[in-house]
Amino acid sequence: MKPLDTIRRTRGTVRLAPGLQQTVRTAALRGLVPRQVWNRLHPTGTWTLHDPDGIPFLYHAAREDLMARCVVWTDLRHWEETTQPVLFELARTARGFLDVGAFSGIYTLLACQANPELRVVAMEPNPHTIGMLRRNVEINGLGDRVTLVQKALSDGPGRARLAIPYDTTAASLNAATVPVRSVEVEVSTADEVVGDQPIDLVKIDVEGLEPEVLHGMTRTIAAHRPAIIAECLDAPALERLRATADALGYRTVQHLGRTGLSPAGEGFVPPPFYANFLLTP
The missing domain is CATH 3.40.50.150 (Vaccinia Virus protein VP39)
Structure with missing residues (x-):
């Protein structure tokens, strides 16, 4: 079974090692990781996000922050975007x-x-x-x-x-x-x-x-x-x-x-x- 298939079939949230998280984010921003996959992956640590004007700010993703995956992986593009x-x-x-x-x-x-x-x-x-x-x-x-x-x-x-x-x-x-x-x-x-x-x-x-x-x-x-x-x-x-x-x-x-x-x-x-x-x- 391929790794992505394993993630898709996992009911819980998968926590990635910090070294892999930036790779996931880069791929998600390019549309290379489908939502049903990145929505199972939990980011941790401090990330840079961008407001609607494109100005950066910081967001710390805690382990218990279930919303973090929606705001971090695709830089707010798929979270309450309206x-x-x-x-x-x-x-x-x-x-x-x-x-x-x-x-x-x-x-x-x-x-x-x-x-x-x-x-x-x-x-x-x-x-x-x-x-x-x-x-x-x-x-x-x-x-x-x-x-x-x-x-x-x-x-x-x-x-x-x-x-x-x-x-x-x-x-x-x-x-x-x-x-x-x-x-x-x-x-x-x-x-x-x-x-x-x-x-x-x-x-x-x-x-x-x-x-x-x-x-x-x-x-x-x-x-x-x-x-x-x-x-x-x-x-x-x-x-x-x-x-x-x-x-x-x-x-x-x-x-x-x-x-x-x-x-x-x-x-x-x-x-x-x-x-x-x-x-x-």
């Missing part, structure tokens, strides 16, 4: 960016790349993940521009159990999440966390609890009317988000699909792999 440029353009003129569910910080880094004056509040409640976020902020010299907050956001303060599945990118307060483990975390509201800081752009990725996060940021929304990018994994989640956004004065909901922005009317069903939506007043 959402990236939209958020990047919105960040150019934003004063503040609230990154809810920041994970390893890729959108925090991109937003800072877009606008050298931007200030970011990056929320990540998972104690197993915030170290990755902190390292990526530090290696890019962004410690004075990014405030890291190890809390979950909802519609009220308190404490809750964070369900952490095997794919740690999907950690959530949502009780429907099937956890491998769980941990108690502090919960706050966006209004409490950001205070009077101007926020013109928000990204929310909290696995189905996006409406609760919006209910906890009514003061911020009323004061600054930020553009909001939120994930919805299915039609019921989208309808809940749409109803909440409409009540807060956000009349336009657009889908960030394969070909770009398009209207997401009632009954719209989010397709697999393209589950982000742009909400604007």
Whole structure:
């Protein structure tokens, strides 16, 4: 059996020796390694990525960062390729960016790349993940521009159990999440966390609890009317988000699909792999 066949048939993730990783990346960038292969290979260490303007920045791929393979091997070409440029353009003129569910910080880094004056509040409640976020902020010299907050956001303060599945990118307060483990975390509201800081752009990725996060940021929304990018994994989640956004004065909901922005009317069903939506007043 050929080595590539072995990789294709492996159900788990293959970790390569550091000396082989750059070879894989070069081949993947040239289209010589199919996605079903590189998506099984896990990069480690610090890599150079490029923002939509072609400007380089650093990204550290930790062993537990399952998203790293999607951003490293093909230099962000096959990771939320529609959402990236939209958020990047919105960040150019934003004063503040609230990154809810920041994970390893890729959108925090991109937003800072877009606008050298931007200030970011990056929320990540998972104690197993915030170290990755902190390292990526530090290696890019962004410690004075990014405030890291190890809390979950909802519609009220308190404490809750964070369900952490095997794919740690999907950690959530949502009780429907099937956890491998769980941990108690502090919960706050966006209004409490950001205070009077101007926020013109928000990204929310909290696995189905996006409406609760919006209910906890009514003061911020009323004061600054930020553009909001939120994930919805299915039609019921989208309808809940749409109803909440409409009540807060956000009349336009657009889908960030394969070909770009398009209207997401009632009954719209989010397709697999393209589950982000742009909400604007």
